[in-house]
Amino acid sequence: MFGLSTFEYDSDGFRECGVTGLTIHKSAEDLVKLFGVTAIVSLAVGGAFALTVAMTRWEAIGFLDPGQYYRFTSLHAWFMILFWMVFMEIAILYVGGPFVLGRRLSVPKLGWAGYGIMVLGGGLAVYSIATYELPNQAPFYTSYVPLPSPAPYFAGAVLFLLGALVAAVPFFVTLWHEKREHPSKTLPLITFGAFITAVIALEALVGGITALVPAFLWRVGFLEHLDAAWYRQMFWTIGHGSQQINLLAMITVWYFMTHVVGGAEVASEKISRIAFVLYLFFINLGAAHHLMSDPALSSSWRMWNTSYAAYGAVVASMIHAFAIPAGLEAGRRRKGAGGGLFGWLWSAPWKDPGFSSTILSIILFGFLGGITGVMMGQMQLNMSWHNNLAVPGHFHATVVTGTTLAFMGLAYYVLRLVFGRDWIGGILASIQPFFYAGAMAVVCLMMMYLGLLFGVPRRHPSVMDIPGTAFDFSPSAPFFAVFGVAAILSVVGGALFVVIAVGTLVAGDSFDGGPLVDDPALTADGGDGEVHEQSMRGTFALTLVFLAVFVVLYALNWFLLSNVWQIGP
Numbered sequence: 001m002f003g004l005s006t007f008e009y010d011s012d013g014f015r016e017c018g019v020t021g022l023t024i025h026k027s028a029e030d031l032v033k034l035f036g037v038t039a040i041v042s043l044a045v046g047g048a049f050a051l052t053v054a055m056t057r058w059e060a061i062g063f064l065d066p067g068q069y070y071r072f073t074s075l076h077a078w079f080m081i082l083f084w085m086v087f088m089e090i091a092i093l094y095v096g097g098p099f100v101l102g103r104r105l106s107v108p109k110l111g112w113a114g115y116g117i118m119v120l121g122g123g124l125a126v127y128s129i130a131t132y133e134l135p136n137q138a139p140f141y142t143s144y145v146p147l148p149s150p151a152p153y154f155a156g157a158v159l160f161l162l163g164a165l166v167a168a169v170p171f172f173v174t175l176w177h178e179k180r181e182h183p184s185k186t187l188p189l190i191t192f193g194a195f196i197t198a199v200i201a202l203e204a205l206v207g208g209i210t211a212l213v214p215a216f217l218w219r220v221g222f223l224e225h226l227d228a229a230w231y232r233q234m235f236w237t238i239g240h241g242s243q244q245i246n247l248l249a250m251i252t253v254w255y256f257m258t259h260v261v262g263g264a265e266v267a268s269e270k271i272s273r274i275a276f277v278l279y280l281f282f283i284n285l286g287a288a289h290h291l292m293s294d295p296a297l298s299s300s301w302r303m304w305n306t307s308y309a310a311y312g313a314v315v316a317s318m319i320h321a322f323a324i325p326a327g328l329e330a331g332r333r334r335k336g337a338g339g340g341l342f343g344w345l346w347s348a349p350w351k352d353p354g355f356s357s358t359i360l361s362i363i364l365f366g367f368l369g370g371i372t373g374v375m376m377g378q379m380q381l382n383m384s385w386h387n388n389l390a391v392p393g394h395f396h397a398t399v400v401t402g403t404t405l406a407f408m409g410l411a412y413y414v415l416r417l418v419f420g421r422d423w424i425g426g427i428l429a430s431i432q433p434f435f436y437a438g439a440m441a442v443v444c445l446m447m448m449y450l451g452l453l454f455g456v457p458r459r460h461p462s463v464m465d466i467p468g469t470a471f472d473f474s475p476s477a478p479f480f481a482v483f484g485v486a487a488i489l490s491v492v493g494g495a496l497f498v499v500i501a502v503g504t505l506v507a508g509d510s511f512d513g514g515p516l517v518d519d520p521a522l523t524a525d526g527g528d529g530e531v532h533e534q535s536m537r538g539t540f541a542l543t544l545v546f547l548a549v550f551v552v553l554y555a556l557n558w559f560l561l562s563n564v565w566q567i568g569p
Contacts, residue, residue, distance in 0.1 A: 007420050013104065017417055018512065020260055023102035029418055031111045032091045032099075035167075036414050037505075038115075039087035039407070044498045046079030051491045054443075056461050058484030060477070069461040070138035074129050077141040081242060081399060083122060086164055088407045089201070089249045090114070091414070093171040096194025096252055101187075106173035114167025121159025128153035142239060145215055145231040154216035161205045161212070161238065168198055189269055190259075193252035196276040201245045203284060207237025229296035240287035243395065246403040248279060250361065251320050253406045257358040258328045260413065262348055265331040267323050267536070275319035282312030286373070292382045306379040314374055321366055322543055330534040342538050353423070357409030357433040364437060365402030368444050371550050372397060375557045384561045387458050390451025397444040400490075405437055408497055415501060421508030425500045432500060436493030442486035450476050450483070452560060 009015045013026040052072045055063035064072055090111075098105045105111065128150045129139050139149035143157075175187070175195060187195065211234035218226040255272070258264035266272060288305030291297055329344050338347035349355045372394045376385040385391060412429075415421050423429045450456040454476040456463055463473040 019417060022099055024099055024418075025104035027108040028094045028098035028105040031105065031108065031115070032094050032414065032418055034112075034115060035087045035091040035094075036411065036418070038119075039084050039091065040411065040498060040501050042079050042083035042087060043404075043494065046076055046084055047491050047494045047498070049073075049076035049079060050494075051488070052076075054484060054487035054491075058480050058487070059462060059464050060481065061484065062462075064461065066461050070140050071129060071132075074138065074140050075126065078122070078126060078129065081141070082160065085242065085246050085399070085403065085407075086160075087118070088411075089197070089245060090164065090167045092249050092252065092410070093168060093194050093198055095410075095414075096190050096197075096256070097171045097174045100191050100194075101174070101178050103174055103178060105170050106177055107170050111167055111170045114163045114165070114169070117163030117166060118160050119163075121156045121161070121163055124156030125153055125160060126156075128156060142235065143215070144235070145218065145226045145228050148219065149215075151216055151219035154212050154219055158209055158212045158216060161208045165202070165205050165209075168201060171198055189266055189272055190252060190256050192273055193248065193255060193276055196280050197245060197248035197252060199280060200241070200248060200284060204238045204241025204245060207234055207241060208239075211235045211238070229294065232291060232294065236287040236290050237284065240290060241284050243398060244279075244283045244286065246399060247283065248276070250365070250403045250406040251324075253410050254320075254324050254358060254362055255327075257354060257406070257409050257413070258324060259331075261352060261355040261358070262328050263331045263335055263337065264324070264328040265334070267326040267330060271319055272323050275316040275323070278312050278316035278319075282309050283316070285309040286313055286377055289377045289382055292379060293386055302379050306377055306382070310374070310377050317370060321362075321370070321546065322539065324362065325542060326536045326539040329536050329539050333534040341541060344538060351430045353429050353433050354409045354412040356430075357405045357412065357437075360433055360437040361402050361405035361409065364405065364441055365398060366546060367549060368441060369394060369398035369402050371553055372448065374550075375554065381557050381561060384452060384557065384564060388451035389456040389458050390448045391458050393444050393447030393449075393451060396440070396447065401437060401440045401444060405433065408433065408436075411497075411501060415504045415508070416511045419505060419508075420511050421504045422511040423500060424503045424508050428496060429500050432493060432496045436490060436497065439486050439489035439493055443483060443490055446479055446483035446486065450479055452557075454479075 007015050009026050014023055015026075016023055049072055052063055053069070053076050055061040056069050056072075094105060094111070097103075125139075132139060132150050132153070135148060136150045137147045139153040140147075143149045143153065171194070175191070178185075178187075186192075211231055214223060214226055215231065217223045255264075255266070259266075285305045288302065288309075292302060292306070328348075332338060332344040332348070338344040348359070350359075372390075375381050376391065376394055385394075412423065415423065425432075451458070454473055456473055456476055460466070463471075464477065466473075
């Protein structure tokens with residue numbers, strides 16, 4: 001497809017990957033290329049909008065006027081949160097299903113149809129955002145009813161979600177055929193993770209369509225009234241559910257990439273599968289933190305979602321946070337790759353951008369996105385996070401430093417394993433993940449700092465001079481300067497990835513396979529059951545560090561909340 005692949009297929013359309021040993025069929029591979037390339041193009045466009053938004057929040061630059069700020073922010077969100085992520089996630093389903101199982105993709109025409117519907121719907125939504133005029137209001141990503149966003153915007157959003165549903169059907173049908181032919185055979189962990197991801201995606205997409213179809217009917221006049229509280233609850237099944245899809249897809253990529261690139265083994269399949277099942281029941285309830293200040297919800301609803309249900313999702317995350325580095329440590333120690341407490345980690349292939357992107361994703365998601373997610377998901381602490389700049393600081397830590405880095409790592413290997421092209425750029429490809437991750441980490445920290453310590457609001461483009469108020473955010477200006485410079489560097493780091501990816505497609509040398517790292521002993525072989533004979537003391541030490549940071553930040557957040565007001569004389 002695209003005339004960019006170097007591989008040849010047998011008469012049945014199969015080929016064997018010389019690196020992973022996977023048997024890959026052309027029906028799945030063509031769609032992985034299509035969805036993957038579309039995702040990278042979307043990342044490039046969304047990155048350009050990110051620069052305009054960041055240079056507006058940095059008021060020393062003030063790139064956009066307030067009227068344009070929402071328009072550009074919404075375009076940035078659509079290209080990054082929806083197009084870049086969802087197109088990539090459909091590609092991940094086809095990798096985690098047909099690729100790993102060694103099957104052809106069932107009903108591939110539905111994959112092509114789903115892609116077409118997604119492009120049509122996404123194009124309509126983007127056109128509506130770019131061209132809306134009064135009396136319509138800016139169709140911001142949240143598009144809350146009764147704000148009158150354009151009717152074509154709601155129609156485009158519904159079509160995009162419907163297309164994603166259609167595109168997921170071939171994955172489910174492929175698994176159905178696999179289980180019919182091998183009823184006693186357990187799905188590989190990667191496929192199981194992709195399956196749970198798809199089920200949660202199904203729930204989120206149906207919930208989103210359930211919210212947006214009535215909104216469309218209300219905007220064209222078919223419905224006279226739509227309950228705003230009901231809409232907000234239903235909207236967040238996709239509004240925040242889309243991030244839960246990202247989370248599970250990201251963790252599935254973590255298992256895949258640490259295995260393929262770092263030689264990791266699975267520390268305990270049962271435990272990892274239990275963690276995925278816990279996500280199935282509890283992770284989507286995390287959307288509750290968006291509604292903690294809404295008047296229409298009962299106290300019991302708030303407490304269930306932010307206490308008991310939240311613990312189910314947090315425990316699952318803790319299991320993955322231990323299982324993945326433990327598998328990496330055990331696998332590398334068994335292959336003789338480093339002794340001591342952290343020799344297995346220092347000797348890892350850090351120059352490989354696929355490996356470094358994956359590990360940086362794990363670290364930054366855990367410390368910046370995961371811990372802060374638990375904080376803002378608590379009913380009491382949510383009061384100090386609600387609707388200030390710390391919120392986008394948190395979700396940029398999850399979506400950008402976490403998921404985007406993981407998807408970048410996977411994309412580096414899609415270029416090799418699917419297109420058969422070796423990376424261009426040499427040292428630039430090696431440093432790109434570090435450059436991008438470092439700059440984005442500063443961006444996230446600054447947004448969280450400005451939100452929590454200064455109370456800078458989340459949605460208003462200008463906070464240094466707010467007419468008619470006594471608020472004065474001018475002491476925060478130096479931190480906005482740090483934020484602005486880091487944002488520019490982040491966009492440069494993201495652009496570097498796109499240049500390397502596109503350059504590899506059109507000018508990369510043929511990649512003929514062979515070991516992915518210099519030491520053949522480190523390539524993945526699936527393990528032989530000896531994983532528990534290996535020491536995992538390095539992972540245990542890292543887990544203690546993580547828990548210590550967690551406790552300190554948890555206590556700090558309660559201290560900050562206690563300073564918001566005082567009780568008594």
